[in-house]
Amino acid sequence: MNGKEYHCPVELVIELISGKWKLLILRELMSGTRRFSQLQKAIPGITQKMLTKQLRELEEAGLVHRKVYPEVPPRVEYSLTELGSSLEEIFDSMHRWGLRYMEYRIGRQAPLKTSTDLDHLKDRS
């Protein structure tokens, strides 16, 4: 994310959001502010290390805001920045395309295993 040279804005966008868990994290945060532990529960399979790392990258990218409450025990809340929220537009367009793609391919041959459990990304207006 640092010191790299991007060929074009499209490549930049892909780098920003294509970490293995980033989409899931962003999706979760699009529903509202979440604590670290809430994210961990909401995203089965992710490790603490990975959640931390991906969140740091999203924060550095300016997509996610991190608020630390100086308490004991510690409390940290994550939320989307304006920039982060503005990604929905892209996600919508990708979501629409992806659905058309799946239909198209299923109509032919490709046995795409899909579980569209995250479809409500667009089912909310």
Place this chain on the structure above:
Amino acid sequence: MNGKEYHCPVELVIELISGKWKLLILRELMSGTRRFSQLQKAIPGITQKMLTKQLRELEEAGLVHRKVYPEVPPRVEYSLTELGSSLEEIFDSMHRWGLRYMEYRIGRQAPLKTSTDLDHLKDRS
């Protein structure tokens, strides 16, 4: 690309286009049909192996069409399928977002190294 389970269409789209060279290949093909060697020249730094591999994946994904001419010496032409062409819509939306993102960040602090030499992705039509 095979045997994987996708959480949602958005993730699927990202997997389809996030190979290291896929964007560059797709961009090149959006300008028209290209031979293997033409692609290689148009994309500095890519190796034969990588070009072959990424093309095969794009072909398997149904985004790129591969036409072999039974001649000597061999000639193979690559072009976008309908599905491949339909990606432009997404690219446009990503391109717009990426530009806004860059402006926004440059206005603050982040020293993003960018060379928008591929900006004509949207400067067409």
Place this chain on the structure above:
DNA sequence: CAGGATCCTCGGAGATACTG
């Protein structure tokens, strides 16, 4: 010309243990 076949490197990502 358009690849195929091999070997190798390097970093993303998992597992596990520890801490303010």
Place this chain on the structure above:
DNA sequence: CAGTATCTCCGAGGATCCTG
């Protein structure tokens, strides 16, 4: 609770050589 700190593994990607 919300993280670091290590160790390890695996596979994308690179380099190189070979061929119908």
